[in-house]
Amino acid sequence: MTRIESVRLRQILDSRGNTTVEADILTESGGFGRAAAPSGASTGEYEAIELDTSEAIASAREHAVPRLEGAVYVGDQRDVDRTLRAADGTDNFSEIGANSAVAISMAAAKAAADVLGAPLYQHLGGAFRGDNYPIPLGNVIGGGEHAADATAIQEFLSAPVGAPSVQDAVFANAAVHSEVADILAERGVPSAKGDEGAWAPSIDDDDAFEVMDEAVSTVSDEFGFEIRFGLDVAAAEMYDADADEYQYRDRTRSTDEQIEYIADLVDEYDLAYVEDPLDENDYEGFAKLTDKVGEKTLVCGDDLFVTNVERLSEGIEKGAGNSILIKPNQIGTLSDAFDAVELAVENGYDPVISHRSGETEDTTIAHLAVATDAPFIKTGTVGGERTAKLNELIRIEQNVSRL
Ligand SMILES: C=C(OP(=O)(O)O)C(=O)O
Numbered sequence: 001m002t003r004i005e006s007v008r009l010r011q012i013l014d015s016r017g018n019t020t021v022e023a024d025i026l027t028e029s030g031g032f033g034r035a036a037a038p039s040g041a042s043t044g045e046y047e048a049i050e051l052d053t054s055e056a057i058a059s060a061r062e063h064a065v066p067r068l069e070g071a072v073y074v075g076d077q078r079d080v081d082r083t084l085r086a087a088d089g090t091d092n093f094s095e096i097g098a099n100s101a102v103a104i105s106m107a108a109a110k111a112a113a114d115v116l117g118a119p120l121y122q123h124l125g126g127a128f129r130g131d132n133y134p135i136p137l138g139n140v141i142g143g144g145e146h147a148a149d150a151t152a153i154q155e156f157l158s159a160p161v162g163a164p165s166v167q168d169a170v171f172a173n174a175a176v177h178s179e180v181a182d183i184l185a186e187r188g189v190p191s192a193k194g195d196e197g198a199w200a201p202s203i204d205d206d207d208a209f210e211v212m213d214e215a216v217s218t219v220s221d222e223f224g225f226e227i228r229f230g231l232d233v234a235a236a237e238m239y240d241a242d243a244d245e246y247q248y249r250d251r252t253r254s255t256d257e258q259i260e261y262i263a264d265l266v267d268e269y270d271l272a273y274v275e276d277p278l279d280e281n282d283y284e285g286f287a288k289l290t291d292k293v294g295e296k297t298l299v300c301g302d303d304l305f306v307t308n309v310e311r312l313s314e315g316i317e318k319g320a321g322n323s324i325l326i327k328p329n330q331i332g333t334l335s336d337a338f339d340a341v342e343l344a345v346e347n348g349y350d351p352v353i354s355h356r357s358g359e360t361e362d363t364t365i366a367h368l369a370v371a372t373d374a375p376f377i378k379t380g381t382v383g384g385e386r387t388a389k390l391n392e393l394i395r396i397e398q399n400v401s402r403l
C-alpha cells in the first residue's frame with residue numbers, strides 16, 4: 001500500500017449554508033480521496049467536538065498533517081485514525097476538531113479505495129462482506145431543532161420495510177414525501193421544508209401521526225409492499241432537567257408519562273423505529289421502554305450513545321435500547337465508527353448509519369452502510385445533499401459505483 005503524500009484542507013459550504021471542512025488526500029502512487037464533514041443541529045452533549053471551521057483547519061494543519069504526510073500508509077485505516085487521535089491528544093477531538101478528523105479519516109479511506117481500484121464499500125467491507133443493502137429511513141415531516149414552529153417530535157420517518165430493493169425503497173420514501181404534501185394541501189396547511197428537506201408544517205404531533213399513517217398506507221398500496229413509519233423524538237432537546245419533564249407544544253410529560261406515551265404510539269401506529277425517545281442521560285428510561293416495546297420495534301440511541309463504544313457498553317449492560325445510530329462525525333474517525341458497529345452487532349443491537357442535518361454531497365455513509373451490512377440507513381428523502389447518498393446506494397446495489 002502507498003503512503004499519504006499530501007493532505008489538503010479547505011472550507012466549503014454545507015446544506016445550511018454554513019462552512020465545513022473538506023479534506024483531499026493524495027497518495028505517493030497518485031491515489032486520490034476527497035471527503036467533507038457534516039454537522040448536527042440537535043447535537044448530543046457527549047459528541048466529539050466540532051470546532052469553528054477555520055480553527056479546525058488551522059489546528060489540523062499544525063498538529064495532524066505533518067504526522068500523516070510521507071508517514072502513514074493510506075490503506076491502514078486504523079493507523080490513519082490512531083495518528084489523528086495522537087495528533088489531537090484529547091478524548092473528544094477538541095484540539096483539531098472532529099470536523100477536521102472525520103474529513104481526513106474518510107478522505108484517507110477513499111484514497112485507499114482509489115489506489116485499490118475498488119469501490120469504497122468494498123475496501124471498507126472486504127471481499128466477504130455479503131450483499132445486503134440497508135433500508136433507508138426517510139424523514140418526511142419534521143420539526144424540533146430542524147425547523148421553527150413545526151412538530152415537537154423532530155422527525156417522522158418513512159420506513160419501507162418490505163421494499164424488494166434499495167431503489168424501490170428510495171422511490172417509495174420520495175412518494176411518501178409527495179403524498180404528505182398532498183394531504184397537507186387537502187387540509188389547507190401550508191408548509192415549508194426543514195433542514196433535512198422534510199415538510200415542516202405548523203401542526204401538532206397528533207396531526208402529524210394521522211398524516212403519516214394515511215401517507216404510508218396510500219403509498220404502500222400503490223407500491224405493493226409494506227411501508228411503516230418511525231420517529232426521531234430527539235427527546236434530549238425537549239427535556240427540562242430542572243423540572244424533570246418533557247416539553248411538548250401545549251403540554252408536558254413526566255419521564256413515566258413519556259415512556260407510556262411512546263409505548264402507546266408504538267402500539268397504535270405499529271412504529272418500526274423510535275430514536276431518542278428519552279433524554280441522553282436516561283439509560284434507565286431507555287431500558288424500561290426497551291422492556292416494554294423492544295420486541296416490536298427498534299429503540300435507537302443517538303444522543304444517548306453518540307457512536308461511542310463506552311456509552312454503548314453502558315447501554316448494553318443496562319438493557320437500554322436495541323439499536324444504535326452511527327454518525328462518524330459524532331466520534332471523529334471511521335475506525336471508531338466501525339468499532340461501535342461491531343460492538344452493537346455482537347450484542348444484538350441494530351446499527352443505523354446516519355447523516356447529519358447539515359450535510360454535503362459526500363456519499364461516504366452510503367458506502368459505510370453497505371460495508372458494515374447495516375440493516376438501516378437514515379439519510380433523508382429529497383434535496384441534493386440527501387439524494388447524493390440515496391442515489392449512490394442505488395448505484396452500489398447495481399454494482400456500478402465508481403467511488
Ligand atoms: C440527524 C439528526 O439531526 P442532527 O444532525 O441535527 O443531530 C438526528 O438527530 O438524528
Ligand SMILES: [Mg+2]
Nearest residue numbers: 232275276302
Ligand atoms: Mg437523532
